[in-house]
Amino acid sequence: MVEQILHSISQFYPEIIIVLTLCAIIIGDLFAKGNSNSAGLIMLDGLILAGIATLFQIGTNEAVFHEVLAVDPFAVFLKILVILAAVFVVLFSMNSSELKEYQSRTGEFYMLLSGMVLGMLLMVGATNLLLMYLVFEITSISSYVLVGFTKKSRRSSESSMKYIIFGAVSSGIMLYGLSLLIGVTGATDIFAVNAALNAGISQPVIFNLSVAMILVGLGFKIAVVPFHFWAPDIYEGATFSIAAILAVASKIAALGLLVRLFTVSFIDIGTMSESGVWQTIFTDDVPWDIVIGIMAALAMIVGNLTALMQDNIKRMLAYSSIAHAGYILMGVVIFSEQGVSSILVYTFIYLFMNLGAFYTAMLFSDSFHTESIEEYKGLGHRAPMEGIAMTIFLVSLTGLPPTGGFIAKLYIFGAAVSAGWIWLVAIAGITTVISLYYYIRVVRNMFLYNPDEGASRAKFNIRSKVMLGVLLVPTLLLGVYFTPLVEFAKQSIVIFGLK
Amino acid sequence: MEFQFLGLGILSWIVFIPILGMIIILLIPDRNRNAIRWTAAAVTSIQVLLAGIIYSVFDQAKTGINNIESFQFVEHHNWITVDAVPWVGKIKIDYFLGLDGLSILMVILTALIAFVGVISSWNIKKMVKGYFALYLLLIAGIMGVFVALDFFLFFIFWEVMLLPMYFLIGIWGGPQREYAAIKFFLYTFIGGILMLLTMLALYFSVAYTDPATGESIHTFNILHMMNPDNFVDGGLLGGLDTTWRYVAWMALFINFAIKIPIFPFHTWLPDAHVQAPTPISVILAGVLLKLGAYGLLRINFPIFPDATLYFGYFMAVLGMISIIYGAFCAMAQDDFKKLIAYSSISHMGIVILGIAALNTQGMVGGVLQMFNHGIITAVLFLSVGVLYDRTHTRGLYDFGGMANQMPKYTGIAMVGMFAAMGLPGLNGFVSELFSFLGAFAAYRWITIISVTGIIITAAYILWTIQRIFLGKTPDRWEDLKDLTLREYISFVPLIILIVLLGIFPSLAIDLINSSLSGLVELVTGGGI
Incomplete structure (x- = not known):
C-alpha cells in the first residue's frame, strides 16, 4: 500500500511542483510587494521545472493512485502542451500593459493561473469520473476569477459574471450526466464503466441522456456550437493573456478529457485490434459519433460565418477558435488511433499559431490602443515586423502552406478522408475558404491601406520581438519539416487501458 | 549528365534562386532602391541562363510523363518519412523534381517572363523592397509547380503563389485593388481546397510496393498515381469509371479551370488584370494562367485517363x-x-x-x-503599360x-x-x-x-x-x-x-x- 503510494507520488512530480509553485507565489507575494515581476518569475521557474519533470514521464504508460490518474503518452503530450501554453501566457502577462494597473495584485493573478494549470494537468490524465469533475471545476473556478481580474473594467466584471453563470449551469449538467453514468454502470473509473457497458447497456435511455449531459459540459469548455455563446463575450472582457489561455490550453485540456472519456468508456472492447480503428458501443438509436460530427460541422459553420461579421479582434479570434474546435473534433468522431494522432498534431500547431495571433493583437492593442479591426488600417506600415508576424499567424490559422496550420489541417482532413467521413471533410473544406476572408481582412487593413499622415512607426521592446520569433519559428518550420512532430504524436496515441 | 552545384541540381537552383534573391533583398536597406532592383534583375537573368542550359542539353527523344527513367534533371530525395505503423502504412513525401517535354517550355517561359517583368517593374516607386521580395517569391512558386513531380510538393508550390500575388495586386494595384485582390485570392483558394481534398483521397487510394523491402507505402508521387496497379483494393479512387473518380476529376478540373480560367470560372480575371500593375499583369497572363492547363495535363489527364475520356x-x-x-x-x-x-x-x-x-x-x-x-x-x-505610363x-x-x-x-x-x-x-x-x-x-x-x-x-x-x-x-x-x-x-x-x-x-x-x-x-x- 505505502509502496504503491510512494510509487504513485514519483509519477506525480509535475503536479506537485505546480502546487509548490502556487504556495511559493503566495508566500513570495507577502514579502515582495512592489516588485511586480517576482511572482511571474516564480511561476515561470515552477513551470519549467514541471515541464522537465513531465519530460521524464515520456514513455511511461500506467495509472497511479489506484488507477485514478493515468500517466500515459497521451497525457504526457497534452501536459507538455499545457505547460508550454502556460509559459507563453506568463510571458505575455509580464509584458502586458493591461495588467500594469494591477501591479499590487500580481501575486494573486499568478496564483490563480497556477491553480488553473494544475487543474488542466490533471484533466488530461484523469481516469475516474469523480476526479474528472473535480479537476474540471478547479480549472473553471480559477478561470472565472481570472476573467474578472481587471475589476476596474466593467467589461471584465460583466464577462466574469456571465462566465460563472454559464459555467456553473453547464458543469452542473455535466455532473448530473456523470452521476447518471455512474448509476447505470455502478462504477466510477472509466475502465470499469467500459467493462460494464460492454456487458450490456441495461437502461439505454438513461445512458444516452448521460452521454448528452456530459457532452454539454465538455462542449461548453471546448466552446463548440451550440455551447459556444460565452466565448466571444468572455474573450472580449478578459485580458489578452487570459483569453489566450482559454482559447488554447483550456480547450486542449478539455479535448484531452473528452477523447479519453469517450474512447476508453464507449468503445467495444472486442474490436481493440491491431487495426487501430475502434467500434463504439453506441446504438443506432443515438449514434453519438455522428452527433459529435454534426457538432463539429456546426462549430465550423457557425464559428467561421460569425467571425466574418466581427470587428473586435478578440471576438474574431474567439469565433475562429470555435471553428478550430470544430476542426479538431473531426479527429474525435473517427474513433481511431489515426484520429487521435491528428488531434495531437493539430493541437500542437494550433498552440503556436493561435498564441501568436493573440500576442500580436495584444502588442497592437498596447501600442495603438485599439482592438477594432477597422482601425487596423495602415498599421502594418507603422509596425512592419509585427504586421508580417501577424500575417503569418493568420495565414497559418487559415491553413495555407507553407505554414504549420496547413500541416495541421492536412492531417486532420487526411484522417477524416481515410475514415470515409467525406461530407464532414467537404464542410471543413468549404468553411476553410470562408475563414480565409476574415483572416485576410485583418491583413488587408494592415497593409493595403496607407497609414495616417504623420503617423510614426511604433516602438516595440526587444523582449516582444524575441517572443514573436519564438512563436514564429515553429509556425513556419512545422510547415516544411514536420517529421519529428508527427513521430512524437504517433508515439503519444497510446491511451492507458487501450493498449 | 549531372548538373550539380553545391550538391543541388539545376532544377533546385532554378526554383530556389529567387528565394535566395528574396533573402538578399530583405537584407538590403530600404533606401538603396537600385541595389534591390539590380539584385532582382540579376536573379532573373541567372534563371534565364539556367533555362538556356536546360534547353541546350535537353534530350528531345525522352518521353517522361509516367516513366521515371525518361525524366531529365531528376532530383529525388526523401523529405518527410514517418515510419510504418499498422494503420496508415509508411508516410512518405518526397522532394522530387524532374523535367520532361511537357514542362520544359513552361520553365523557359517562366524564366523569360520573370526577367521581362523585372525590367518593366523598374519604375515601381512604392515600397520597392517589399515589391521585389514578393515578386521573387511568386516566381519561385510558379517555377516550383512546373518541375514538381510529387503531389504534395506541387500543392505547396501552388499555394505559395497565392499570398504574394494577393499583396502584389492589393498594394501596388489600381483604385479597386482590394476588391480584385481578395476576389483572386478567394477564387484560387476554393480551387486549392478542392485540390487538397482530392490529393488526400488519392494518397489513401494509392500505395506502391517498395521493391527492396516489399512493404506497401502510401505515396504522393504523381508518377505512382498514374499506374493503375498501384491503386489499393477498396480505395476510394480505385477502379475505372467510378463515380468517385469522376468526382475527383471534376474537383481537380475546377481548380485548374479557375486558374486558366475557363468560362464560367473566369470572372476574377478581368478584375485582377485591370487592377494589377503592368508587370504583374504580364506575369499573370504570361505564366500564371498556364499553370491551370499544365496541371490538367500533368495531373488530371494521366492519373484519371478514364474520366478524361469521359x-x-x-x-x-x-x-x-x-x-x-x-x-x-x-x-x-x-x-x-x-x-x-x-x-x-x-x-x-x-x-x-x-x-x-x-x-x-x-x-x-x-x-x-x-x-x-x-x-x-x-x-x-x-504595350498597355507603355501607354498608361505616359498618359x-x-x-x-x-x-x-x-x-x-x-x-x-x-x-x-x-x-x-x-x-x-x-x-x-x-x-x-x-x-x-x-x-x-x-x-x-x-x-x-x-x-x-x-x-x-x-x-x-x-x-x-x-x-x-x-x-x-x-x-x-x-x-x-x-x-x-x-x-x-x-x-x-x-x-x-x-x-x-x-x-x-x-x-x-x-x-x-x-x-x-x-x-x-x-x-x-x-x-x-x-x-x-
Whole structure:
C-alpha cells in the first residue's frame, strides 16, 4: 500500500511542483510587494521545472493512485502542451500593459493561473469520473476569477459574471450526466464503466441522456456550437493573456478529457485490434459519433460565418477558435488511433499559431490602443515586423502552406478522408475558404491601406520581438519539416487501458 | 549528365534562386532602391541562363510523363518519412523534381517572363523592397509547380503563389485593388481546397510496393498515381469509371479551370488584370494562367485517363464557349487592359479545345499555344503599360494616331497584336492551327463554331489598332515620347521569339512532341 503510494507520488512530480509553485507565489507575494515581476518569475521557474519533470514521464504508460490518474503518452503530450501554453501566457502577462494597473495584485493573478494549470494537468490524465469533475471545476473556478481580474473594467466584471453563470449551469449538467453514468454502470473509473457497458447497456435511455449531459459540459469548455455563446463575450472582457489561455490550453485540456472519456468508456472492447480503428458501443438509436460530427460541422459553420461579421479582434479570434474546435473534433468522431494522432498534431500547431495571433493583437492593442479591426488600417506600415508576424499567424490559422496550420489541417482532413467521413471533410473544406476572408481582412487593413499622415512607426521592446520569433519559428518550420512532430504524436496515441 | 552545384541540381537552383534573391533583398536597406532592383534583375537573368542550359542539353527523344527513367534533371530525395505503423502504412513525401517535354517550355517561359517583368517593374516607386521580395517569391512558386513531380510538393508550390500575388495586386494595384485582390485570392483558394481534398483521397487510394523491402507505402508521387496497379483494393479512387473518380476529376478540373480560367470560372480575371500593375499583369497572363492547363495535363489527364475520356466532350464545349464568349466580351470593352484580359480567356479556350482533342496534333497545338500566348500577351500588356505610363489612361477612345507620335512603339505593339490575331508567319498562327486541326478530328461541329472566334478576334484587334494607332492624334497627346531603352529591353526578346517561332515552329514542337505523344498514348490507351 505505502509502496504503491510512494510509487504513485514519483509519477506525480509535475503536479506537485505546480502546487509548490502556487504556495511559493503566495508566500513570495507577502514579502515582495512592489516588485511586480517576482511572482511571474516564480511561476515561470515552477513551470519549467514541471515541464522537465513531465519530460521524464515520456514513455511511461500506467495509472497511479489506484488507477485514478493515468500517466500515459497521451497525457504526457497534452501536459507538455499545457505547460508550454502556460509559459507563453506568463510571458505575455509580464509584458502586458493591461495588467500594469494591477501591479499590487500580481501575486494573486499568478496564483490563480497556477491553480488553473494544475487543474488542466490533471484533466488530461484523469481516469475516474469523480476526479474528472473535480479537476474540471478547479480549472473553471480559477478561470472565472481570472476573467474578472481587471475589476476596474466593467467589461471584465460583466464577462466574469456571465462566465460563472454559464459555467456553473453547464458543469452542473455535466455532473448530473456523470452521476447518471455512474448509476447505470455502478462504477466510477472509466475502465470499469467500459467493462460494464460492454456487458450490456441495461437502461439505454438513461445512458444516452448521460452521454448528452456530459457532452454539454465538455462542449461548453471546448466552446463548440451550440455551447459556444460565452466565448466571444468572455474573450472580449478578459485580458489578452487570459483569453489566450482559454482559447488554447483550456480547450486542449478539455479535448484531452473528452477523447479519453469517450474512447476508453464507449468503445467495444472486442474490436481493440491491431487495426487501430475502434467500434463504439453506441446504438443506432443515438449514434453519438455522428452527433459529435454534426457538432463539429456546426462549430465550423457557425464559428467561421460569425467571425466574418466581427470587428473586435478578440471576438474574431474567439469565433475562429470555435471553428478550430470544430476542426479538431473531426479527429474525435473517427474513433481511431489515426484520429487521435491528428488531434495531437493539430493541437500542437494550433498552440503556436493561435498564441501568436493573440500576442500580436495584444502588442497592437498596447501600442495603438485599439482592438477594432477597422482601425487596423495602415498599421502594418507603422509596425512592419509585427504586421508580417501577424500575417503569418493568420495565414497559418487559415491553413495555407507553407505554414504549420496547413500541416495541421492536412492531417486532420487526411484522417477524416481515410475514415470515409467525406461530407464532414467537404464542410471543413468549404468553411476553410470562408475563414480565409476574415483572416485576410485583418491583413488587408494592415497593409493595403496607407497609414495616417504623420503617423510614426511604433516602438516595440526587444523582449516582444524575441517572443514573436519564438512563436514564429515553429509556425513556419512545422510547415516544411514536420517529421519529428508527427513521430512524437504517433508515439503519444497510446491511451492507458487501450493498449 | 549531372548538373550539380553545391550538391543541388539545376532544377533546385532554378526554383530556389529567387528565394535566395528574396533573402538578399530583405537584407538590403530600404533606401538603396537600385541595389534591390539590380539584385532582382540579376536573379532573373541567372534563371534565364539556367533555362538556356536546360534547353541546350535537353534530350528531345525522352518521353517522361509516367516513366521515371525518361525524366531529365531528376532530383529525388526523401523529405518527410514517418515510419510504418499498422494503420496508415509508411508516410512518405518526397522532394522530387524532374523535367520532361511537357514542362520544359513552361520553365523557359517562366524564366523569360520573370526577367521581362523585372525590367518593366523598374519604375515601381512604392515600397520597392517589399515589391521585389514578393515578386521573387511568386516566381519561385510558379517555377516550383512546373518541375514538381510529387503531389504534395506541387500543392505547396501552388499555394505559395497565392499570398504574394494577393499583396502584389492589393498594394501596388489600381483604385479597386482590394476588391480584385481578395476576389483572386478567394477564387484560387476554393480551387486549392478542392485540390487538397482530392490529393488526400488519392494518397489513401494509392500505395506502391517498395521493391527492396516489399512493404506497401502510401505515396504522393504523381508518377505512382498514374499506374493503375498501384491503386489499393477498396480505395476510394480505385477502379475505372467510378463515380468517385469522376468526382475527383471534376474537383481537380475546377481548380485548374479557375486558374486558366475557363468560362464560367473566369470572372476574377478581368478584375485582377485591370487592377494589377503592368508587370504583374504580364506575369499573370504570361505564366500564371498556364499553370491551370499544365496541371490538367500533368495531373488530371494521366492519373484519371478514364474520366478524361469521359469528360473530353465537356472540356471541348467549355473551350468553345470560352473562345467565343471571350472574344465577344473583348470586343465590347473600351478599356485597353480589359480587352486583353478577355482576349486571354478566348485564347486559353483554344488551349483547352486543343488538349481536349486527345490526339497528338491537338495536344501539341495546345501546349504550344500556352507558350505562344504567354509571349504574346506579355507583349500586349507591356504595350498597355507603355501607354498608361505616359498618359495615365487606358480608354481605347482616348487615343488615336499613335503611329505618328510613337512609330517604334507602334511597330512593336502591332507585331504583338497581329500575332494574337493569328497572322501566318507569327507564332500564334501555328499553335492555333494545330489546335484546331487536332480538335477538328475529334469534335467536328464544336471546332467549326470555335473557328468563328478567330474572325471575332480579328475584328476586335483590327478595331483596336484603328482606335489607337490610326486616325488623328488628340491634342493633349502631342508630345508623347517613344520607347526608352529599358522598354526596348523588355520588348525585344519577346518580339524575336514571336517571329522566330512563327517561322521555325519546329524549334518548340520538337521539344514537346515526344512527351505529348506519350501522354496521348497513356490517356487513350494507344489510340481512340
